[in-house]
Amino acid sequence: MSAPTSPTLLSEADPAASCFFNALLRESQGWHLDTTMHGDLAILPVDDGELHLRLHHRSASGECRFQWPVLWLKDGTPRAVDFATALERILATPALVGELAAEARSIFRERVLESRTNTQASLDARDDLGHLQQGPLNFAEAEQGLLAGHAFHPAPKSRSPFSEAEAQAFCPEHRARFGLAWWALAPELRAGDTSRDARATELALGLLPEVLAEHLPDGFSVLPMHPWQAQRLHQLPWVQEQQRNGRLHWLGHSEPDWLPTSSHRSLYAPGVPWMVKGSLSARLTNSLRLLSVKEVQRGLHLDHWMRELNVAQRFPGFAVMQEPAWLGWRDANGAVDPASLVVLRENLLADAADSEAVVLATLTQQPLVAGGQSLLSARLRAKAHSLGMPLAQVARGWFTAFCERVLTPLFGLAVEDGIVLLAHQQNIVLRLDDGWPVGMFYRDCQGSGVGDRFLERHPQLEQPPENHWPPATLRRYFLYYLLINSTFAVTSALAADGLVDEATLLVDLRAHLEGLQERLDGDLDCLNHALNAHHLEAKGNFFCYLSGVNEATLAEPARLYLPLANPLATVRAASANTTHLQGVPA
Incomplete structure (x- = not known):
C-alpha cells in the first residue's frame, strides 16, 4: 500500500464532510488507523477498494481535522473522489454501516447530501466569514455564526421540511430576522402555567406591540409563536374552524426585530426581557422539535428549586436563563396541543446586547x-x-x-x-x-x-x-x-x-x-x-x-x-x- 504525499495544511475546508466522517469514525468498527511517514490515515475498506482519510489532527475524544479530498485506493493507485462518491461506497459497505434496505439507504443519502448543500449555501452567502473566525462576537452574531453544526453528526444541517425559500427566511445561518406571530385565544382554549407571581399570559402580553394589542378581543389572552409554525398551524382544519367560530383570532406579526438563535426555534430580540422558544414541526438533526407539557413544566420546577441556592455567591458569573412560563392552546379534546407550545426564557442580555x-x-x-x-x-x-x-x-x-x-x-x-x-x-x-x-x-x-x-x-x-x-x-x-x-x-x-x-x-x-x-x-x-x-x-x-x-x-x-x-x-x-x-x- 502506498500513501500519497499529504500537505501540511488543509487543502480546503469542508465542515459538512468533517461532521459526517467524525460521526462515522466514532461509531463504526469497520475501519482502522494507520500511521504513515506522512501522518495518520483512517482506512475504510469498501467493496471495491479502500477509502483513505488523511488526518491533520485527531483528538483524544476522536474529533478529527481532515485533509481533503477523500482518496479511493484500488489496485494500489490512489485517486481523489468527491464526497457523494465516497458516501455511495460507504453506504454500500455493510461492514461500515450494517445491512441497509434500499429505501433507508436512499433517504439517508438524500438527507446527508441535502445537509451538505445547506452548509455550503450558507457559507457561500456569508460576507462575514473573516469576522466569524476572528471575533469578537456579540450574542446575536455568535448564535447566527454556527455554520458547521454538530461536529459528530452525519447531517447537522438537515431541516426537513423547510424549503430553500423558508430556510432563507427563517434559519439562523442565513441571518434571518422576522416578526413574532401572534394569536388571541378565548378562555376555553387557553393553556399555560408559571412559577412567577404574574400569570404566563400577563408576561406574554408585555411582548405584544401596541398596534396589535388594539385588535385583542376582551377576555382573550395572547400567544406568541414562531412565524413558520404559525403558517403550518394556519393550514390545519381545526385551527380554521376555531377562527370561524371566534375562539381563535389571528392578530398578525410584530416588527421584524426577532432573530432565530442556533437552535432555530428559540427567538431573540435585543433589549426585550424574554426570549421565546416554541415548538417547530420540523425535523432538525435527530428530532421533531415539538415541546411537551412534561418538558415545559421542567422550567417552572427549576426556577422554583434554584431560588434558595444562592448561586450567584457560590458560583460567581454563573446564571441560568430560567424558563418560568409556558403557554399554548387546547385541542378539540381539551388536551394541550404540543404544536402550539411556547416557553418564555429570561433574556439575561436585555441590558447588554453587545456584550461578548x-x-x-x-x-x-x-x-x-x-x-x-x-x-x-x-x-x-x-x-x-x-x-x-x-x-x-x-x-x-x-x-x-x-x-x-x-x-x-x-x-x-x-x-x-x-x-x-x-x-x-x-x-x-x-x-x-x-x-x-x-x-x-x-x-x-x-x-x-x-x-x-x-x-x-x-x-x-x-x-x-x-x-x-x-x-x-x-x-x-x-x-x-x-x-x-x-x-x-x-x-x-x-x-x-x-x-x-x-x-x-x-x-x-x-x-x-x-x-x-x-x-x-x-x-x-x-x-x-x-x-x-x-x-x-x-x-x-x-x-x-x-x-x-x-x-x-x-x-x-x-x-x-x-x-x-x-x-x-x-x-x-x-x-x-x-x-x-x-x-x-x-
Missing part, C-alpha cells in the same frame, strides 16, 4: 475557510500576541478559567444540590471579557434533571420528579454533554490549531476535577466516574440518524449511547504547575 456572550459551539467549530482555525484559537493567538506571552501558556490559562467558570458551577450543582443541567455546546453561553471567560449562562431548562442527592435534600416530596435520574443515567447524560460534547471540544480545538498539546490540557482538566473532589460536599459518584471510569458513554448520532428514529420520543434513549475510551483515565494530574495568565481576569 458567545455560544461555545461557535467558539469551537471547525475552520470555515481553507487554512483557517477555530474562533477560540484565533482569539487566543491575538491575546498571546498582544501580551507577548507563549501560546501554550495563554491557552492553558484560558482553559483553567473555562474550567472554573463552567465545570465548577455545573458539577457543583450536581454534586451538592442534585440539580443536573445537560450542558452541551449549544446550551453553554460563555461570558467573555476581552476574550477571557468570566462566567456562563446555561440555557434550555428542558435539559434538566435531578439526582438522588436532590431527593435527599427534599424529603418532603411525596414522589420523585418525572426527571429524576438514577446514578447510571446521570453519569451517561451529564458526562456526555459536559465533558465529551463540550469540554473535549475545547481541548480538541486548541490542540488541532497548534496552540498547546492536548495531553497537557487533559492533565490540567484532571487536576481541576480532582480539586473539585476536595472542594465539593455531596454526591461525588458522577465526578468519581469521570475521573476513574475506563469508558464514558457518547451519543451515537450517526446510527440514530441512519435508523430514522425520533430521539425526542424514544422510549429508551440509552440505546443510542456507545462506549468511548475516557481520555481522563490515561492521565494523572501531577503537582505540575498550571500557569495562569497575569494581568487578565481569570
